[in-house]
Amino acid sequence: MNEGPLPPGLYVVATPIGNLGDITVRALDVLKRVDRVAAEDTRVSGQLLSMLGISKPLLSVRAHNEQQGAEKLIEIIRNGESVAYVTDAGTPAISDPGSRLVEAVRGAGFLVIPLPGASAAVTALSVSGLSGGPWLFAGFLPPKAKARQEALASLKPLPCSLVFYEAPHRVRETLADMARVLGRNRRIFIARELTKQFEELAVMKLAETAVWLDASDFHEKGEFVLVVEGEENETPVMAEAGRIARLLAEELPASQAAKLAAKITGLRKSELYALLMQEHE
Ligand code: SAM
Numbered sequence: 001m002n003e004g005p006l007p008p009g010l011y012v013v014a015t016p017i018g019n020l021g022d023i024t025v026r027a028l029d030v031l032k033r034v035d036r037v038a039a040e041d042t043r044v045s046g047q048l049l050s051m052l053g054i055s056k057p058l059l060s061v062r063a064h065n066e067q068q069g070a071e072k073l074i075e076i077i078r079n080g081e082s083v084a085y086v087t088d089a090g091t092p093a094i095s096d097p098g099s100r101l102v103e104a105v106r107g108a109g110f111l112v113i114p115l116p117g118a119s120a121a122v123t124a125l126s127v128s129g130l131s132g133g134p135w136l137f138a139g140f141l142p143p144k145a146k147a148r149q150e151a152l153a154s155l156k157p158l159p160c161s162l163v164f165y166e167a168p169h170r171v172r173e174t175l176a177d178m179a180r181v182l183g184r185n186r187r188i189f190i191a192r193e194l195t196k197q198f199e200e201l202a203v204m205k206l207a208e209t210a211v212w213l214d215a216s217d218f219h220e221k222g223e224f225v226l227v228v229e230g231e232e233n234e235t236p237v238m239a240e241a242g243r244i245a246r247l248l249a250e251e252l253p254a255s256q257a258a259k260l261a262a263k264i265t266g267l268r269k270s271e272l273y274a275l276l277m278q279e280h281e
Helices: 026-034 044-050 063-078 101-108 120-128 145-155 168-182 206-214 237-247 254-265 269-279
Strands: 009-013 036-039 058-060 082-085 112-115 136-141 161-166 189-192 201-206 224-228
Touching: 009 026, 009 063, 009 101, 009 120, 009 168, 036 044, 036 063, 044 058, 058 063, 063 082, 063 101, 101 112, 120 161, 120 189, 120 224, 136 145, 145 168, 161 168, 168 224, 189 206, 201 206, 201 237, 237 254, 237 269, 254 269
Parallel strands: 009 082, 009 112, 036 058, 036 082, 136 161
Antiparallel strands: 161 224, 189 201, 189 224
16 A cells, blocks of 8 residues: 555545454555545444544435535645545445536546445345346335335336335335336345345345345344346337226226227237236236
């Protein structure tokens, strides 16, 4: 590692997602050498720094003050200082504040330096067995049921693995909606409490998630990454037909919706009916 002060700029530093041992050697070095640390939550990051034996002036840059925070940081960097940005856990700007800050600092003409490290999404993917091809990071689904189901319907035809974050109090309803909208036969990889003492990794079909949740009181506690396998065989025509059938089924009985959708798209009524039925099982 180098010694001495760092060039002025913004150092975007990933921190552990549960296991302190996952801090990188380079993150430690940079956190020791920067002039200040900007943090999503100064209490959380203050504790992390103290566990690492580091004491630095802290300032808060969270989602609701990211723009003003960015302006303040730009002034600090203009004065020749180096500033690290950390969020509560994992990689900043990944379902976390940081993106606007990065854009503003770079836009003002200053250095932005990434320090890679833990991120729950990539950690889960690495042991999911579903990461061989392309994947899409969908982050948190909307909390309200209708918006969540619509978001899932728009992701349904994509031929790539889908990666979600979810909070424990919503995991049951989200898993139920995934089975309903994405189809009960798709595989899901559930990563709970990654890198922590009670880490749990489980793979199953979406149809089986309710049984898994019921199997232990702990299964609805902690932090979750959900990786769902992508749609393998759906063609764009089938995806569009499914969309039309679903829209029609909002107003009509499923058999009529399937019949009309089949007329519009030229696909078989039975196929579209089966699709609608599968989603309402
Ligand atoms: N920026 C972070 C990252 O790089 O992973 C994510 C921040 S986001 C606000 C927090 C969410 O990430 C949690 O609700 C959970 O879905 C997921 N997460 C974070 N740590 C996790 C862990 N140890 N195990 C499983 N999921 C985790």
